Amino acid sequence: MVYKILYIEDLDAETRNLTLSNEYLSIESMIPSDSIDNIINEINKKNPDLILLDYILTEGTNLKYCNAPTIASTLRSLNATEENIERPIILMSNQNNIINLYSKDYTSHDLFDYAITKQNATKTCTQKFRERCIGFIKGYRKIREANFDLCEILATEPELIHSKLSIYLKTDKKSVYEYSRFIFEHVIRCSGMLIGKEILSARLGVSIDSPEWAKLIERLEAYRYKGIFASVYDRWWMSSINNWWLNELQQKYPLRHFNADERVKVLRDKLNLDLIEVSSSDKNLSTNYWTICKQTKLPLDPFDGIELIDEEFKPWEDKDYISTDGYLADIEKYSKIISDVDRKEMRKYS
Numbered sequence: 001m002v003y004k005i006l007y008i009e010d011l012d013a014e015t016r017n018l019t020l021s022n023e024y025l026s027i028e029s030m031i032p033s034d035s036i037d038n039i040i041n042e043i044n045k046k047n048p049d050l051i052l053l054d055y056i057l058t059e060g061t062n063l064k065y066c067n068a069p070t071i072a073s074t075l076r077s078l079n080a081t082e083e084n085i086e087r088p089i090i091l092m093s094n095q096n097n098i099i100n101l102y103s104k105d106y107t108s109h110d111l112f113d114y115a116i117t118k119q120n121a122t123k124t125c126t127q128k129f130r131e132r133c134i135g136f137i138k139g140y141r142k143i144r145e146a147n148f149d150l151c152e153i154l155a156t157e158p159e160l161i162h163s164k165l166s167i168y169l170k171t172d173k174k175s176v177y178e179y180s181r182f183i184f185e186h187v188i189r190c191s192g193m194l195i196g197k198e199i200l201s202a203r204l205g206v207s208i209d210s211p212e213w214a215k216l217i218e219r220l221e222a223y224r225y226k227g228i229f230a231s232v233y234d235r236w237w238m239s240s241i242n243n244w245w246l247n248e249l250q251q252k253y254p255l256r257h258f259n260a261d262e263r264v265k266v267l268r269d270k271l272n273l274d275l276i277e278v279s280s281s282d283k284n285l286s287t288n289y290w291t292i293c294k295q296t297k298l299p300l301d302p303f304d305g306i307e308l309i310d311e312e313f314k315p316w317e318d319k320d321y322i323s324t325d326g327y328l329a330d331i332e333k334y335s336k337i338i339s340d341v342d343r344k345e346m347r348k349y350s
Helices: 036-046 067-083 096-103 118-124 126-145 149-152 176-188 195-203 213-219 238-248 260-271 324-329 340-346
Strands: 003-008 025-030 050-056 089-093 114-117
Touching: 003 036, 003 213, 025 036, 025 067, 025 149, 025 195, 036 067, 050 067, 067 089, 089 118, 096 238, 114 118, 118 126, 126 149, 126 176, 149 176, 195 260, 213 260, 324 340
Parallel strands: 003 025, 003 050, 050 089, 089 114
Antiparallel strands: none
């Protein structure tokens, strides 16, 4: 199946060569017209599966008041009040500061499904960006088909879904965009109910470079996440991994109780696999790894980490931590988002 992306951009055709088209994606460009009403009407006529917006739309046209947030805000408000088709909207800009601003989940900027630089979209991460576009398109469709049923959207049983998730996603306010955006930001792209490959490695104590890491992952296939965005992000249900450790591997104590060496020994003995222990910074005191450093991505026991306090976390989300090495790698950045107590403690290393 070929999905249609409508790219709204105000400059000449040469700037619209996005190199995104392939056997799954068709790109159609559109220069914005002279009024927001005409823009919305033209979008509806073209009926794209996804809309890609340049941030500034006033350089090559006579449209002096309209930019990407204006168009996105109008589309979102129409979707909330009329029988319009909701579509993913992705922001693209050459300016990193714009992308960083709209990548944050601030309510006032809650217009776009995703924000990306033009460099990343067209050169650095083109294939990954294509997959993400398709993931959003399929996610929107699945949410509509499932009629906002979380179990069907996440392709799992109720017991694996945190009880408070449904409080945030109220069934009486059925917006496909709001469901998609919230799940993308607070279920898929964070650690909590689901974990990614790096945190899975840390919690199992096993290096991804192990000779039989792939075989270990095969053993965990039943616990892999299969809901929306599963084609874009590899994730596993953490509660299922815990149950597997206790029941199938017949362990008396939970996974968190063991250090990395002990976890690897259990896995070797029980699964007869060639696995090696994951390595981390020599500044860490503990090998009871349970997260990864935000900067270095190396395994980390939160006991050794410095908690980052720049974001609020939902009840099911794990907090973010930085290791000593990670802090020293970018003191200017991380000194602003840790506590005063931790900042004073770090002075002895800097």
